[in-house]
Amino acid sequence: MKAIIDISSLKKDYQVGEVTVHALRGIDLSIYEGEFVAIMGASGSGKSTMLNIIGCLDRPTEGTYHIDGVNVADMSRNERAMIRNRKIGFVFQSYNLLSRTSALENVELPLMYNSRMKARERRERAINAMEAVGLADRMGHMPNQLSGGQQQRVAIARSLVNDPVVILADEATGNLDTRTSYEIMSLFQELNSKGKTIVFVTHEPDIARCMTRSVVFRDGHIIREEEVTNRLNAGEMLRALPVEQD
Amino acid sequence: MNLGNLLKVAINALKRNKMRSFLTMLGIIIGVASVITMLAIGQGSKKSIQDQIASMGSNMLFVMPANMRMGGVQQGNSSSQRLTVNDVNAIKADCDAVIAVSPEVRSSGQAVYGNSNWPTTIYGGNEQYLVIKSWTVVSGRNLTDSEARGSAKVCLIGRTVADELFGEGVDPTGETIRFKNIPFRIIGVLAEKGQNSFGQDQDDVLIAPYTTVQKRILAQTHIQSIQMSARSAEDSELAETQVEEALRRTHKLRESEDNDFEIRSQEELATTMTSVTEILTILLGAIAGISLLVGGIGIMNIMYVSVTERTREIGLRMSIGGRSIDILLQFLIESIMLSVFGGLIGIMLGFGASSIVEILTSWPISVMWSSAILAFVVCTVIGIFFGWYPARRASELDPIDALRYE
Numbered sequence: 246m247k248a249i250i251d252i253s254s255l256k257k258d259y260q261v262g263e264v265t266v267h268a269l270r271g272i273d274l275s276i277y278e279g280e281f282v283a284i285m286g287a288s289g290s291g292k293s294t295m296l297n298i299i300g301c302l303d304r305p306t307e308g309t310y311h312i313d314g315v316n317v318a319d320m321s322r323n324e325r326a327m328i329r330n331r332k333i334g335f336v337f338q339s340y341n342l343l344s345r346t347s348a349l350e351n352v353e354l355p356l357m358y359n360s361r362m363k364a365r366e367r368r369e370r371a372i373n374a375m376e377a378v379g380l381a382d383r384m385g386h387m388p389n390q391l392s393g394g395q396q397q398r399v400a401i402a403r404s405l406v407n408d409p410v411v412i413l414a415d416e417a418t419g420n421l422d423t424r425t426s427y428e429i430m431s432l433f434q435e436l437n438s439k440g441k442t443i444v445f446v447t448h449e450p451d452i453a454r455c456m457t458r459s460v461v462f463r464d465g466h467i468i469r470e471e472e473v474t475n476r477l478n479a480g481e482m483l484r485a486l487p488v489e490q491d
Numbered sequence: 492m493n494l495g496n497l498l499k500v501a502i503n504a505l506k507r508n509k510m511r512s513f514l515t516m517l518g519i520i521i522g523v524a525s526v527i528t529m530l531a532i533g534q535g536s537k538k539s540i541q542d543q544i545a546s547m548g549s550n551m552l553f554v555m556p557a558n559m560r561m562g563g564v565q566q567g568n569s570s571s572q573r574l575t576v577n578d579v580n581a582i583k584a585d586c587d588a589v590i591a592v593s594p595e596v597r598s599s600g601q602a603v604y605g606n607s608n609w610p611t612t613i614y615g616g617n618e619q620y621l622v623i624k625s626w627t628v629v630s631g632r633n634l635t636d637s638e639a640r641g642s643a644k645v646c647l648i649g650r651t652v653a654d655e656l657f658g659e660g661v662d663p664t665g666e667t668i669r670f671k672n673i674p675f676r677i678i679g680v681l682a683e684k685g686q687n688s689f690g691q692d693q694d695d696v697l698i699a700p701y702t703t704v705q706k707r708i709l710a711q712t713h714i715q716s717i718q719m720s721a722r723s724a725e726d727s728e729l730a731e732t733q734v735e736e737a738l739r740r741t742h743k744l745r746e747s748e749d750n751d752f753e754i755r756s757q758e759e760l761a762t763t764m765t766s767v768t769e770i771l772t773i774l775l776g777a778i779a780g781i782s783l784l785v786g787g788i789g790i791m792n793i794m795y796v797s798v799t800e801r802t803r804e805i806g807l808r809m810s811i812g813g814r815s816i817d818i819l820l821q822f823l824i825e826s827i828m829l830s831v832f833g834g835l836i837g838i839m840l841g842f843g844a845s846s847i848v849e850i851l852t853s854w855p856i857s858v859m860w861s862s863a864i865l866a867f868v869v870c871t872v873i874g875i876f877f878g879w880y881p882a883r884r885a886s887e888l889d890p891i892d893a894l895r896y897e
Contacts, residue, residue, distance in 0.1 A: 302809075302810060302890045302891050303891060322814070322815060323815065326809065326814040327814070329809075329811065329812045330812020331812070335810050337807075337894070341803060341807045344507075345507045346503065355811040357492055357496045357500075358492050358811065358812040358813050358814075358817060360492060360493040360496075403811070
């Protein structure tokens with residue numbers, strides 16, 4: 246199996262005033278192609294810092310980090326932007342869609358930063374991504390005309406559109422109710438079954454059980470790392486939910 | 492991001508806040524419109540002065556007697572009797588840069604015809620006088636050489652005098668009027684010139700042979716000034732030196748002696764006259780320029796607000812691959828668009844305002860295309876200058892902090 250993400254003895258220190266905060270204290274982590282990894286941990290455990298580094302938004306203080314075979318630890322700001330544009334798709338808790346911009350245009354956005362891409366190809370890919378998340382009939386809608394679940398689907402479409410090697414989701418179900426969370430997880434499982442590698446930060450255990458592996462952080466260390474047994478199927482759980490009659 | 496996409500993003504951002512974009516542009520619109528209008532007013536008055544000076548004569552030079560000091564007493568220059576017809580002849584003979592030369596003598600008095608009378612000035616010149624002073628004859632004929640030298644009692648009449656003595660529009664050619672009790676037969680009527688820049692009515696004149704005015708009216712042998720035309724505007728300076736040499740010779744001035752005459756050219760007069768309006772134009776333009784500056788500060792202010800407001804958007808754009816330069820250009824292009832659109836509207840408004848001022852006040856207005864181009868360039872510069880700092884701040888944001896910004 247090919248390692249998409251390969252991290253070894255990675256440390257990250259922050260300087261807050263005169264105090265040095267050790268956010269990550271030596272992490273070794275590999276994530277392989279086709280995995281669906283949950284990153285768990287309490288606030289301050291270092292999981293957000295980990296995600297920022299995996300997402301090339303931040304750089305480690307020490308250690309190495311390879312994504313898709315490329316060492317990004319020493320890359321400049323612009324080089325990291327390029328990596329984010331070509332290899333990574335982000336999904337955020339609060340969707341982060343551009344307001345007053347149609348769903349389709351939101352999905353096109355990452356491709357706009359790839360200046361070699363023609364407008365026609367951009368449009369085609371965005372339409373495909375919208376179809377992949379089941380929103381083919383909502384392409385012209387503005388974000389404020391969509392429900393929370395639909396907005397998150399648009400955000401997922403946006404993360405897919407550049408065909409990334411890994412999708413990073415940061416509490417992607419945190420703002421959604423249980424039913425919609427399962428809908429979104431079902432979509433992620435579907436994407437994963439088609440071969441997408443996904444790293445998903447969450448602190449909800451039942452969401453984590455939808456994935457293939459969980460990694461638990463505490464105080465800057467990985468304290469537990471295990472394959473998920475009894476993996477949940479979000480689609481079945483959705484059907485099992487009682488139908489609200491109101 | 493390529494330029495096409497950047498432009499699209501900027502237009503969308505401005506469209507999202509139409510009212511705010513418009514109000515921001517308003518500062519630039521008013522600034523540019525006022526710069527253009529003020530410069531048009533200034534340029535218009537300068538041009539009208541230049542036109543009026545051009546109407547005084549063609550490449551004209553004139554010689555006046557200089558102020559003289561007699562035993563410590565400053566004499567007014569009109570009291571000098573140093574210029575004579577000899578000087579005119581010397582210039583005619585020696586100065587090849589001068590194509591026409593005429594003596595000038597003048598006297599004020601009452602012109603009388605029947606029971607009408609009118610106070611006016613009679614100018615004495617030779618047959619070249621009309622050419623030098625850009626006069627044309629609409630009816631009748633010019634003075635002849637023999638009339639000029641033979642003290643003929645003939646004259647040309649200006650439109651104002653003709654109107655006052657004979658009635659509006661009447662052609663008085665062939666009639667005889669009296670000026671200081673001397674009868675003058677009218678041989679021609681001068682074309683209308685209107686007021687000059689001093690507000691003086693240029694048509695309130697009689698033109699007669701200089702010999703007639705010298706002998707029959709003033710009883711003097713000197714002349715008051717010499718009027719000349721240079722071959723061309725470029726030769727004006729050469730003519731001036733030639734005339735100076737000629738006159739110093741005829742006046743038998745020694746090396747150490749100052750000129751007892753002064754040579755002035757129409758060009759110098761034009762420069763002096765327009766310098767005032769130039770200062771005025773600069774002043775008006777500067778005041779309008781300040782409003783343009785204030786407009787630019789308005790843009791900067793709004794761009795700062797916009798950057799703060801869209802911090803999360805900036806964070807998102809960075810996280811999906813926007814480089815610092817992309818973010819910088821996005822905001823810079825937005826501010827340039829604000830100022831350039833504002834500038835274009837301002838240019839149109841300025842042209843409109845100029846014509847309204849022209850209609851309402853009947854001031855001479857001359858809109859300069861160069862000022863429109865200048866305004867356009869200035870607006871682009873303002874957009875870059877005032878957009879730079881907000882855009883730079885946006886581009887230097889940390890994507891992690893920007894994404895978390897509430």
